[in-house]
Amino acid sequence: MKKILIAVLSGILVVIFLLGFVDIANEVPTQNKEVFTYSITTIPRELKAVGSLNKREQDIVCATSRGLVELDKDSKIVPSLAESVDVKEDGIEYDFKIRDNIYWSNGEKITAKDIANFFREVLAEEKEENITALLDVYGAKTFRSGEGIFTKDVGIQTAEDRITIRLNSKNTNFLNELSKPQYRVRKDLVLWEDISENFKNVVYSGEYSINSMDMSEIVLTRNSKADLNIVEAIHIIEDEGEELAMAAFEVGNRDIVVGPPKSQLTRLEEEGRLVTTNSDLAMYLAFNPNGSSLPMEGKKEIYSLINKAIGEYQLQNNILLELAEGSYFRDDKDDLAKLQARKVMSNTETKWKKVEEIVLIAEESAGNKELCNFLTQWFIDNSEISLTYKLINKSELGNLHNENYYNVALIQCEASLNNKKILYDKVINFLPKDYSKNLEDVKKEEEKNTMFTSMEENLFNTYSVLPLLFYNENIAISEKIKNVALDGNGNIYFDRLEK
Structure with a gap:
């Protein structure tokens, strides 16, 4: 009996001993x-x-x-290198607490000074149109022009585990802008x-x-x-x-x-x-600003016809495209009152001496060729006006200031509600000369947005440049x-x- 007990106890001890190794093994990731x-x-x-x-x-x-903050898949601001952010003084100052467990790839800790040094380099090296958020920082534009000392004259200050950023004025979109890839710390x-x-x-x-x-x-x-x-x-x-x-x-x-x-x-x-997501790429219809080949009534009808054709094209390509429905920016499509007013305006029937043919131009690409072929056939089947098209290269499309051989142009452009200036810089060649006034003298971002909104309404009301569609991006997984x-x-x- 004694031998049996000894054997049992020995077995239990062995099991316990082995379980100890199992526990240790489980601790290894x-x-x-x-x-x-x-x-x-x-x-x-x-x-x-x-x-x-x-x-x-x-x-x-x-x-x-990684950035101080990033956007998650639901477009919500989430901390990354920063552990938290405290917005002070009614949106003028942002205080970021830096995580204590963030490292460079060589094993050294990432510090608040490292992040501030990165912002200093970005101000000096990145293109101005790509860093609108950083140029809103107090003293940033002056420093970029070569004046002042970054640590003293720019509103980016560091403490042991904090970086504080002070703006010139309130910018409710500052954190969203700061989440963009160009602000990933390097x-x-x-x-x-x-x-x-x-x-x-x-x-x-x-x-x-x-x-x-x-x-x-x-x-x-x-x-x-x-x-x-x-x-x-x-x-x-x-x-x-x-x-x-x-x-x-x-x-x-x-x-x-x-x-x-x-x-x-x-x-x-x-x-x-398949993952289908929104892209910033959009397409607009621009009427030739030179001469008077199409009266306002004609522009309304041509835009209405092309919009109907694009609607049918989108039904066949819904994974690729989304209709603009009167909106210049995809993120602005929730302003239903504005879009409904534009829809009523563009669908108003008017009388005019119709032309027999309109000439459309677009940048040369396989996608544009397919779309133009569709539009050509659609006009044959649904309109008394014939549509012909010409595909031209990118440089030609950017140098049409005095050309009169076309009536309308299809323009593809990055279009972001957060940076409307990209759109207006792209379409400036298709606008009357009085639009060439730039916004460089406007200092505050919110004032710029107000001016852009006014310009947008004028673009639509004068039938200069009008929205057609937004592109989707598709990814095979x-x-x-x-x-x-x-x-x-x-x-x-x-x-x-x-x-």
């Missing part, structure tokens, strides 16, 4: 060793001027850099101008670092302080054309393909492998990927990807 492959159309060589990059090129910056910004040569000498604030880079591929690897659940490496590969990228996707060699072929969209959507999401700026959440 499991590392995700998966590799994520992402197809884009071009591999950028320069990543310094982030605001001038397209969304997919900006994704590289977003994967390797060190030694000048090295990003030729990132292909300097990536090994750069330290990164994000979840990933650039490990290697050539003409056709960038490889990002997870940093030592990053979440071990996210994929270990990201391969960003340049594919020559959507068909080639999609072929690689179908055999499992790509996890994400941006802009899959139009012919594949419905199938991908039915299979649950492998069924093996988990937690695929886009943030409120339309960039991929690489730091949440699992496979």
Whole structure:
């Protein structure tokens, strides 16, 4: 009996001993060793001027850099490098408390001074149109022009774990602007101008670092302080054309393909492998400001006809397009009273001496050619007026100041409610000369927005430039990927990807 008890006790001790090892093993985090492959159309060589990059090129910056605040997938402001933000003095001052567990890729802590130094570099290096939020900071414009000392004369001050930013005046959109990719914190910004040569000498604030880079591929690897659940490496590969990228996707060699072929969209959507999101790209109709080939009554009818044609085209391409319905900006479509008034105005029947033909021009592209062919046939089937078109290159489209050979132009343009000036800079060549007055003398952002709103109403009422449609962006997603999401700026959440 004694031997049996000894054996049982020995067994229990062995089990307890082994369980101790199991507990220890459970404490060791499991590392995700998966590799994520992402197809884009071009591999950028320069990543310094982030605001001038397209969304997919900006994704590289977003994967390797973090901002003070960011936008989540529901477009809500969330802290990132900052732990919290306290808005003071009725929206003039923003006090950010910096996290104590944020690190550069070399293991050094990211400090408030590091972030302030980044803002100083951005003021000196980034294009002015890309940093409207930072130029709202007290003293920023003066410093950018070469006057003053950053630490003394600019409203960005640091304490041990805080950075305080003071604006010239209240800007309710400041945090949203600060969430954009161009404000993702980077060190030694000048090295990003030729990132292909300097990536090994750069330290990164994000979840990933650039490990290697050539003409056709960038490889990002997870940093030592990053979440071990996210994929270990990201391969960003340049594919020559959507068909080639999609072929690689179908055999499992790509996890994400941006802009899959139009012919594949419905199938991908039915299979649950398509993410459709809003883009900032829009299309407008501009009437030739030179001469008087079309009276106001004619412009109204032509716009009404083209709008009807675009409506039918959108029904056939609803995954690709959304109707503007009178709105110049996608985010402004909730102003129903304004849009209803414009709809009534544009649908008012008027009499005029109709022309037999109108000539339309657009920038040369496969998408524009398809749309123009549709419009041409639609006018044959539904109107007494014939429509002919001419596709021209980008430089020609930007130099039409005195041309009279066309009646209307299709203009594609980035259009953001937060930066309306981009739209007006794009369409200035299609406006009467009195529109050429710029807004450089207007200091306050809210005053600019008020002026833009007035200009917008005038553009519509005079039938100078009118909204037609907004484009969607489509992304094919492998069924093996988990937690695929886009943030409120339309960039991929690489730091949440699992496979």
